[in-house]
Amino acid sequence: MRNLSAQIQGRRRARPATDVDRAALIEFLVLRGHTLGLIADTQSAAAEADSFVIDQPNSAHAHVARAHTLATFHRFSDANEHFERALSLGADTDSVHSEQAALLEAIGDYDRAEPLRRAAFTKNNGFAATAGLAAHHAARGDLETAESHYDRARELFRGLSPFPLATLDFHRGHLWLSAGEHERAAEWFTRSVRRLPEYLPAQGHLAAAEVCLGNTDSAITRLRHAVTVSDDPEYAGQLAQLLIHSDSEEARMLREGADARYEQLLRSHPEAFADHAAALWLSDNSDPERVLQLARLNYRIRPTQRAADLLRQAIDAVCPRAASERVERHAY
Template sequence: MTGAPSLMREPVTTSGTIAVTNLRGQIDGLAVRLSRTGAGEAQGAHPAATAPAVAAQGAALIDLLNLRGHLLGRVADYEQAAALAERLVQAAPDDATALLARARSRATLHRFAEAAADLAAAGRSGADEATLDAERAVVLQALGCYPDAMALIRGAGEPRSGFTTLGALAVLHAERGEHGEAERLFDEARRRYRATSPFPPAQLDFRRGVMWHRAGDLDAARSWYEAARRRVPDYAPAAGHLAEIELLSGSPATAVALLRPLTRTSDDPEYAAHLAAALHAVGRVHEAEQWRERAAARYDELVLRHPEAYADHAADFWLTVGADADRGLDLALRNLAYGRTTRAHALYRRAVLARNRPAQAAS
């Protein structure tokens, strides 16, 4: 099967369920230590001694919050990380660690121009150039500047045979539609993984699933999403994408079963929207409408607070489950203004076609 998992060496990692529990513990523990460090500074500890420790602990907590936000579909974690990053930089505006942490947090919420400004400031404050290049590559890739991103990834300091570099290159080639080269790099990255955390290989398998999902190979996409969930059973995006495939494949009841738990643990409206579609497909129209309304309200809220990050998802919602092509077109146009990527152009074209469809039907 094209793109399906092969009998390659499987990375040996710890239990994904235990790892998620430990992640929660790490976040709680760091938050307590950070509050104590901050309290000590407020009570008169020497700022020169406490500022680096606060920045280092805060940056670690920000990265863990963003990781949990991705794994469990928690927008609240992204927002908590962003708020903490702002406080860190306010307290130490010239600290490279704090600036790097805020850059990563801003990039997570698609505030790429501000993230780039933070990276420039971090460079002036003495941040490691290889670290800066790796972060710049993330921003450039998100904006569709693939050749520049690739050059930075290849020169970011880690050996070219390392898991991180190979994985980043695999995802970059996948986004460019270069599936053969992406597959080779995905395989090689998996072979090179030597750590015990289940999160990096699960994320890599998920991104491989996304590649085949976008290419229309639903069987291969399903296989990689399932591989990601075997490693981390609570991986919300993998479960959500599996539900999409089940819905497309004519198994809406299976999609409902996958989505219900996500709507209890995640505050991302994407899962509520997909649940509405799945419920409608199984004939539970009244319940479907309730979830559609819930998703609509949540998208309105997130577009207001984080337009760069959620305009595209909200546009897709209104073009499909939301059934409002005018709102979908407006949001797709806003999204195109934030970044003229290939996907942004494709979404805009979809929105224009959807908006014109009723007029064409009438004529």
């Protein structure tokens, strides 16, 4: 992590920079922002990418970087436009197609994503393509096939950086958490944080698995650390829900902070935070109409099964009768 921060600082000082250096700075900021739960880093990366495209409108590197930051904030359609522009400017086809496959999976369009994943795997069945195919099958709920590809990806990895394997283990844990297999999820999240202890998404998801397994004290400890490091309100919201019965005053302060932060983020990045804000506010039914508004937005952006489930719960909170029959009608 110190090396990553040094790389960021070095590239920020190197002005004017080459296109490759500017693209690297943006990728490093996105990586650090994701790892440490720092939305400020991701916003900084987005600002850099905006400037990059303005300064170098005919640079494939600029459009790929801009696409990455847009995708991070769930602006998937806009991101794809920049990937297409990058392709027209000579960007590496295999690399961009892999990125486009991830966009399609994020919105639940698995049928269009699959040929892109399989083409990459057929051309070069190394770590990245194998991990991508694993992620694809995990998104489709094909757990057995996903597990097989995850195993193979780990065998193929030959790098020195901890980030790829920590991320791989995190996604593997997420697969099992979504399936309700909390012990298996905790196993992979634990592997992820042992490899990269600063990896807050893995720490937060491990806390969620621990709560399901009855290890609430450990989960609280993890989340208390996360709240001190991250500017993402998800961790404060999680912790507030765990503390509501044991320390109501701390829980109240955490919840108020999370609510205020979500309001701030929804003004600037509604697509990226609609789902998490809705899930938090749904937990105590504090503002069902607002939750329904956010759940509808989330479903429009990414009509996945998870988004449909959130929308169904939101509809049920507003009008309990026959909510499951109303998801399609209320989605748009």
